[in-house]
Amino acid sequence: MSTQTRVRTARKLHRCDRWCDECTRWVEPGDRYVEHTEFPSGDAALATNGRPVHLAECRPCAEHSGRGDLFVPVTEGTETHAQ
Numbered sequence: 901m902s903t904q905t906r907v908r909t910a911r912k913l914h915r916c917d918r919w920c921d922e923c924t925r926w927v928e929p930g931d932r933y934v935e936h937t938e939f940p941s942g943d944a945a946l947a948t949n950g951r952p953v954h955l956a957e958c959r960p961c962a963e964h965s966g967r968g969d970l971f972v973p974v975t976e977g978t979e980t981h982a983q
């Protein structure tokens with residue numbers, strides 16, 4: 901599988917590239933979103949010019965697609981759950 905999926909924090913405005921929904925949301929700077937990277941050897945045939953293709957998926961779309969758990973490991977500060 902030559903697709904990489906990871907959560908990133910936007911540094912610039914991204915249009916949600918959600919491909920099977922008509923999502924009109926934008927990912928704004930500072931928002932967390934899912935970045936899908938399709939490498940040229942991938943089978944989705946998106947990376948046709950020999951370079952990786954990046955697709956942005958906004959958080960509501962990701963959660964709708966069952967990828968909401970990607971957002972869970974947020975480590976802000978040093979929150980502990982020690983008892």
Ligand SMILES: [Zn+2]
Pocket residue numbers: 916917918923924925957958959960961
């Ligand atoms: Zn979206």
